[in-house]
Amino acid sequence: MSISATARDIAKNATVVDQLQSLLESDLTAVETLLKARAASPVDIIPDLSQYIVTAGGKRLRPIITLAAAHAVGKAKSSTHALAAAVEFIHTATLLHDDVVDESDLRRGKPAAKSVWGNSASILVGDFLFARAFTLMVDTGSLEILGILSNASSVIAEGEVRQLAAQGKLDLPTEDYLAIIEAKTAALFEAASRAGALSGGSSEHADALASYGKNLGLAFQIVDDVLDYGGTTSVIGKVVGDDFREGKVTLPVIIARRRGKTEDHAFWARALNVETQEESDLARAIHLIRTTGAAEATIAEAEAYAGLAKSALADLPDTQWKSLLGQLADFCVKRAH
Amino acid sequence: MSISATARDIAKNATVVDQLQSLLESDLTAVETLLKARAASPVDIIPDLSQYIVTAGGKRLRPIITLAAAHAVGKAKSSTHALAAAVEFIHTATLLHDDVVDESDLRRGKPAAKSVWGNSASILVGDFLFARAFTLMVDTGSLEILGILSNASSVIAEGEVRQLAAQGKLDLPTEDYLAIIEAKTAALFEAASRAGALSGGSSEHADALASYGKNLGLAFQIVDDVLDYGGTTSVIGKVVGDDFREGKVTLPVIIARRRGKTEDHAFWARALNVETQEESDLARAIHLIRTTGAAEATIAEAEAYAGLAKSALADLPDTQWKSLLGQLADFCVKRAH
Structure with missing residues (x-):
């Protein structure tokens, strides 16, 4: 399939998220109120730093999925709002800790919180938000939901540790890469979808929505990883090369290296070692990822997971939510083009 | 009262903890099994690092309090074991993060986990254990207990942030110091005692045991803070000066500075600024804390809280547990002598 997006595609894609945000307007307003109220603290740094990152231009993708999953099988209630806010707090806490672990100075083009307030x-504010996420989940009144999200939280940490151990490991098998992103990213999407369905009032489709969430999360992270190298064309204004500079071995690199010549192997070995990396290496890495077709192959992998996400929705009641969740899976991949 | 411990006191004190450990032997064995099982992960660093810190010579004071609180009003059940393990995991997670925040290379005389495995x-392993703590609490089947511990966890983080903001703040009011240690240390003792009582099967004495835990935690931390300056006499083999080197303004410093001469003020200002601190400053700080009587005054403050802890137990059923919890409060203070 074509890898360049037409203007019509872009407009259509924007509409999926717009439509979801519009349909979920009252739910999302309730979630925003909770995000603000539950980050409150007499210790000023906490709400200041929290608001800085919570309002740093995130699309609220995880709350949207949580709420839409509830609507797809029943109805979002006030307990669903608490759940959606909890999911966003868990996500925010992991971002705060990731920035310290990855030594990233920027987050979404803005100085990272740690660059402003310190590591x-x-x-500590990550810890605070994580704790507040659990208080929010207690408000849902569901031990089952608490079990799902506490389990996902330990899986996320496990994935982050595994990613840390894999840093610079050039022969990382694709399966290990997928296991890492399934844990660090897809587990929260999966938990949010499953818990959202349960919170919406139905356990019948909880497994299906969990599968949707997991595959969506995989597609989402794979696309993120190829976008870090500019996708198939450089995206102007998009900061690229973070993963590269941190020596993270992601799918575009795995494929480019596998398809590359012997002299490329030596290049990857030197360039993905943060000690020996040189300024000009990123441009060559991008060049190799493009010329070996690794960018397209990576996007094809993401498309496969997006397809699995859509298939998982098959038995859901035919509502606009089912349709929009399906379109959301496409949207997650199309942003790579 | 006398500030030097007699051999008889020491023997008696050792017996309090020994007695509790002996009486709680089967409960503590169950807790240890959980601590090991729930730190399990296919990602080797996680159990390795967890076991390193979990078995690093801690006395299991918080699990002991949790279990004893349950027995004091009812009986420790398997859900109490899960709770006690959760409390220890929360404590362990905060230690792991504290070592990074405080840049401490040592913990209980051994290299800190971060010195071995990195920040x-x-x-991330702190995050993992924190998440696993919540999974353990889901196993207790009590939303009330989850609410108590999730709230305590956010209060702990709040206290740590507040402590961070107070670093080097020489005019820190005693009330602010107490608010910091109440949050960062006493909140977990309080939550463990309250939740322990509830888990034991009675809400009747939960407030009393919560008050016991809070005051015990305050006494415990105040004693820790004076021990960091060697107490009233240098303790051989005890590493001192960590707080001082980090510019932490604790009660012995607040009192010594308040009672000191003008030239001492200038000394404290320079010495508690980590940028201008000199090698020989710790010895002078210890000297000033001793000669102004700040060490004794600090211990007297701890004794007052230990007294409040014991008073809180007044209406509890007269059992050996009530007696031992009372003696434990004395023990926490006596280690300062």
Whole structure:
């Protein structure tokens, strides 16, 4: 399939998220109120730092999925709002800790919270938001939901540790890469979808929505990883190369290296070692990822997971939610083009 | 009262903890089994790092309090074991993050986990154990207990942030110091005692045991803070000066500075600024804390809280547990002598 997006595609894609945000307007307003109220603290740094990252231009993708999953099988209630806010807090806490772990100075083009308030404050406010996420989940009144999200939280941490151990490991098997992103990213999408369905009032489709969430999360992260190298064309204004500079071995690199010549192997070995990496290496890495077709192959992998996400929805009641969740899976992949 | 411990006191004190450990032997064995089982992960760094810190010579004071609170009003059940393990995991997670925040190379005289595995692994394994603590609490089947511990967890993080903001703040009011240690230390003792009582089967004495835990935690931390300056006499083999080197303004410093001469003020200002601190400053700080009587005054403050802890137990059923919890409060203070 074509890898360049037409203007019509872009307009259509924007509409999926717009439509979801519009349909979920009252739910999302309730979630925003909770995000603000539950980050409150007499210790100023906490709400300041929290608001900085919580309002840093995130699309609220995880709350949207949580709420839409509830609507797809029943109805979002006030307990669903608490759940959606909890999911966003868990996500925010992991971002704060990731920035410290990855030594990233920027997050979505803005200085990372740790660049403004320091590593210590980022670690501790992450802990605070994580704890508040659990208080929010207690408000849902469901031990089952607490079990799902506490389990997902330990899986996320496990994935992050595994990613840390895989840093610079050039022969990382694709399966290990997928296991890492399934844990660090897809587990929260999966938990949000499953818990959203349960919170919406039905356990009948909880497994299906969990599968949707997991595959969507995989597609989402694979696309993120190829976008870090500019996708198939450089995206102007998009900061690229973070993963590369951190020596993260992601799918575009795995494929480019596998398809590359012997001299490329030596290049990857030197360039993905943060000690020996040179300024000009990123441009060559991008060149190799493009010329070996690794970018397209990576996107094809993401498309496969997006397809699995859509298939998982097959038995859901035919509502606009089912349709929009399906379109959302496409949207997650199309942003790579 | 006398500030030097007699041999008889020491023997008696050792017996309190020994007695509790002996009486709680089967409960503590169950807790240890959970601590090991729930730190399990296919990602080797996680159990390795967890076991390193979980078995690093801690006395299991928080699990002991949790279990004893349950027995004091009812009986420790398997859900109490899960709770006690959860409390220890929360404590362990905060230690891992504290070592990164405080840049401490040692913990209980051994290299800190972060000195062995690095900051990133310490942050992420802390997150993992924190998540596993919540999974353990889901196993207790009590939303009330989850609410108590999730709230305590956010209060702990709040206290740590507040402590961070107070670093080097020489005019820190005593009330602010107490608010910090109440949050960062006493909140977990309080939550463990309250939740322990509820888990034991009675809400009747939960407030009393919560008050016991809070005051015990305050006494415990105040004693820790004076021990960091060697107490009233240097303790051989005890590493001192960590707080001082980090510019932490604790009660012995607040009192010594308040009672000191003008030239001492200038000394404290320079010495508690980590940028201008000199090697020989710790010895002078210890000297000033002793000669102004700040060490004794600090211990007297701890004794007052230990007294409040014991008073809180007044209406509890007269059992050996009530007696031992009372003696434990004395023990926490006596280690300062």
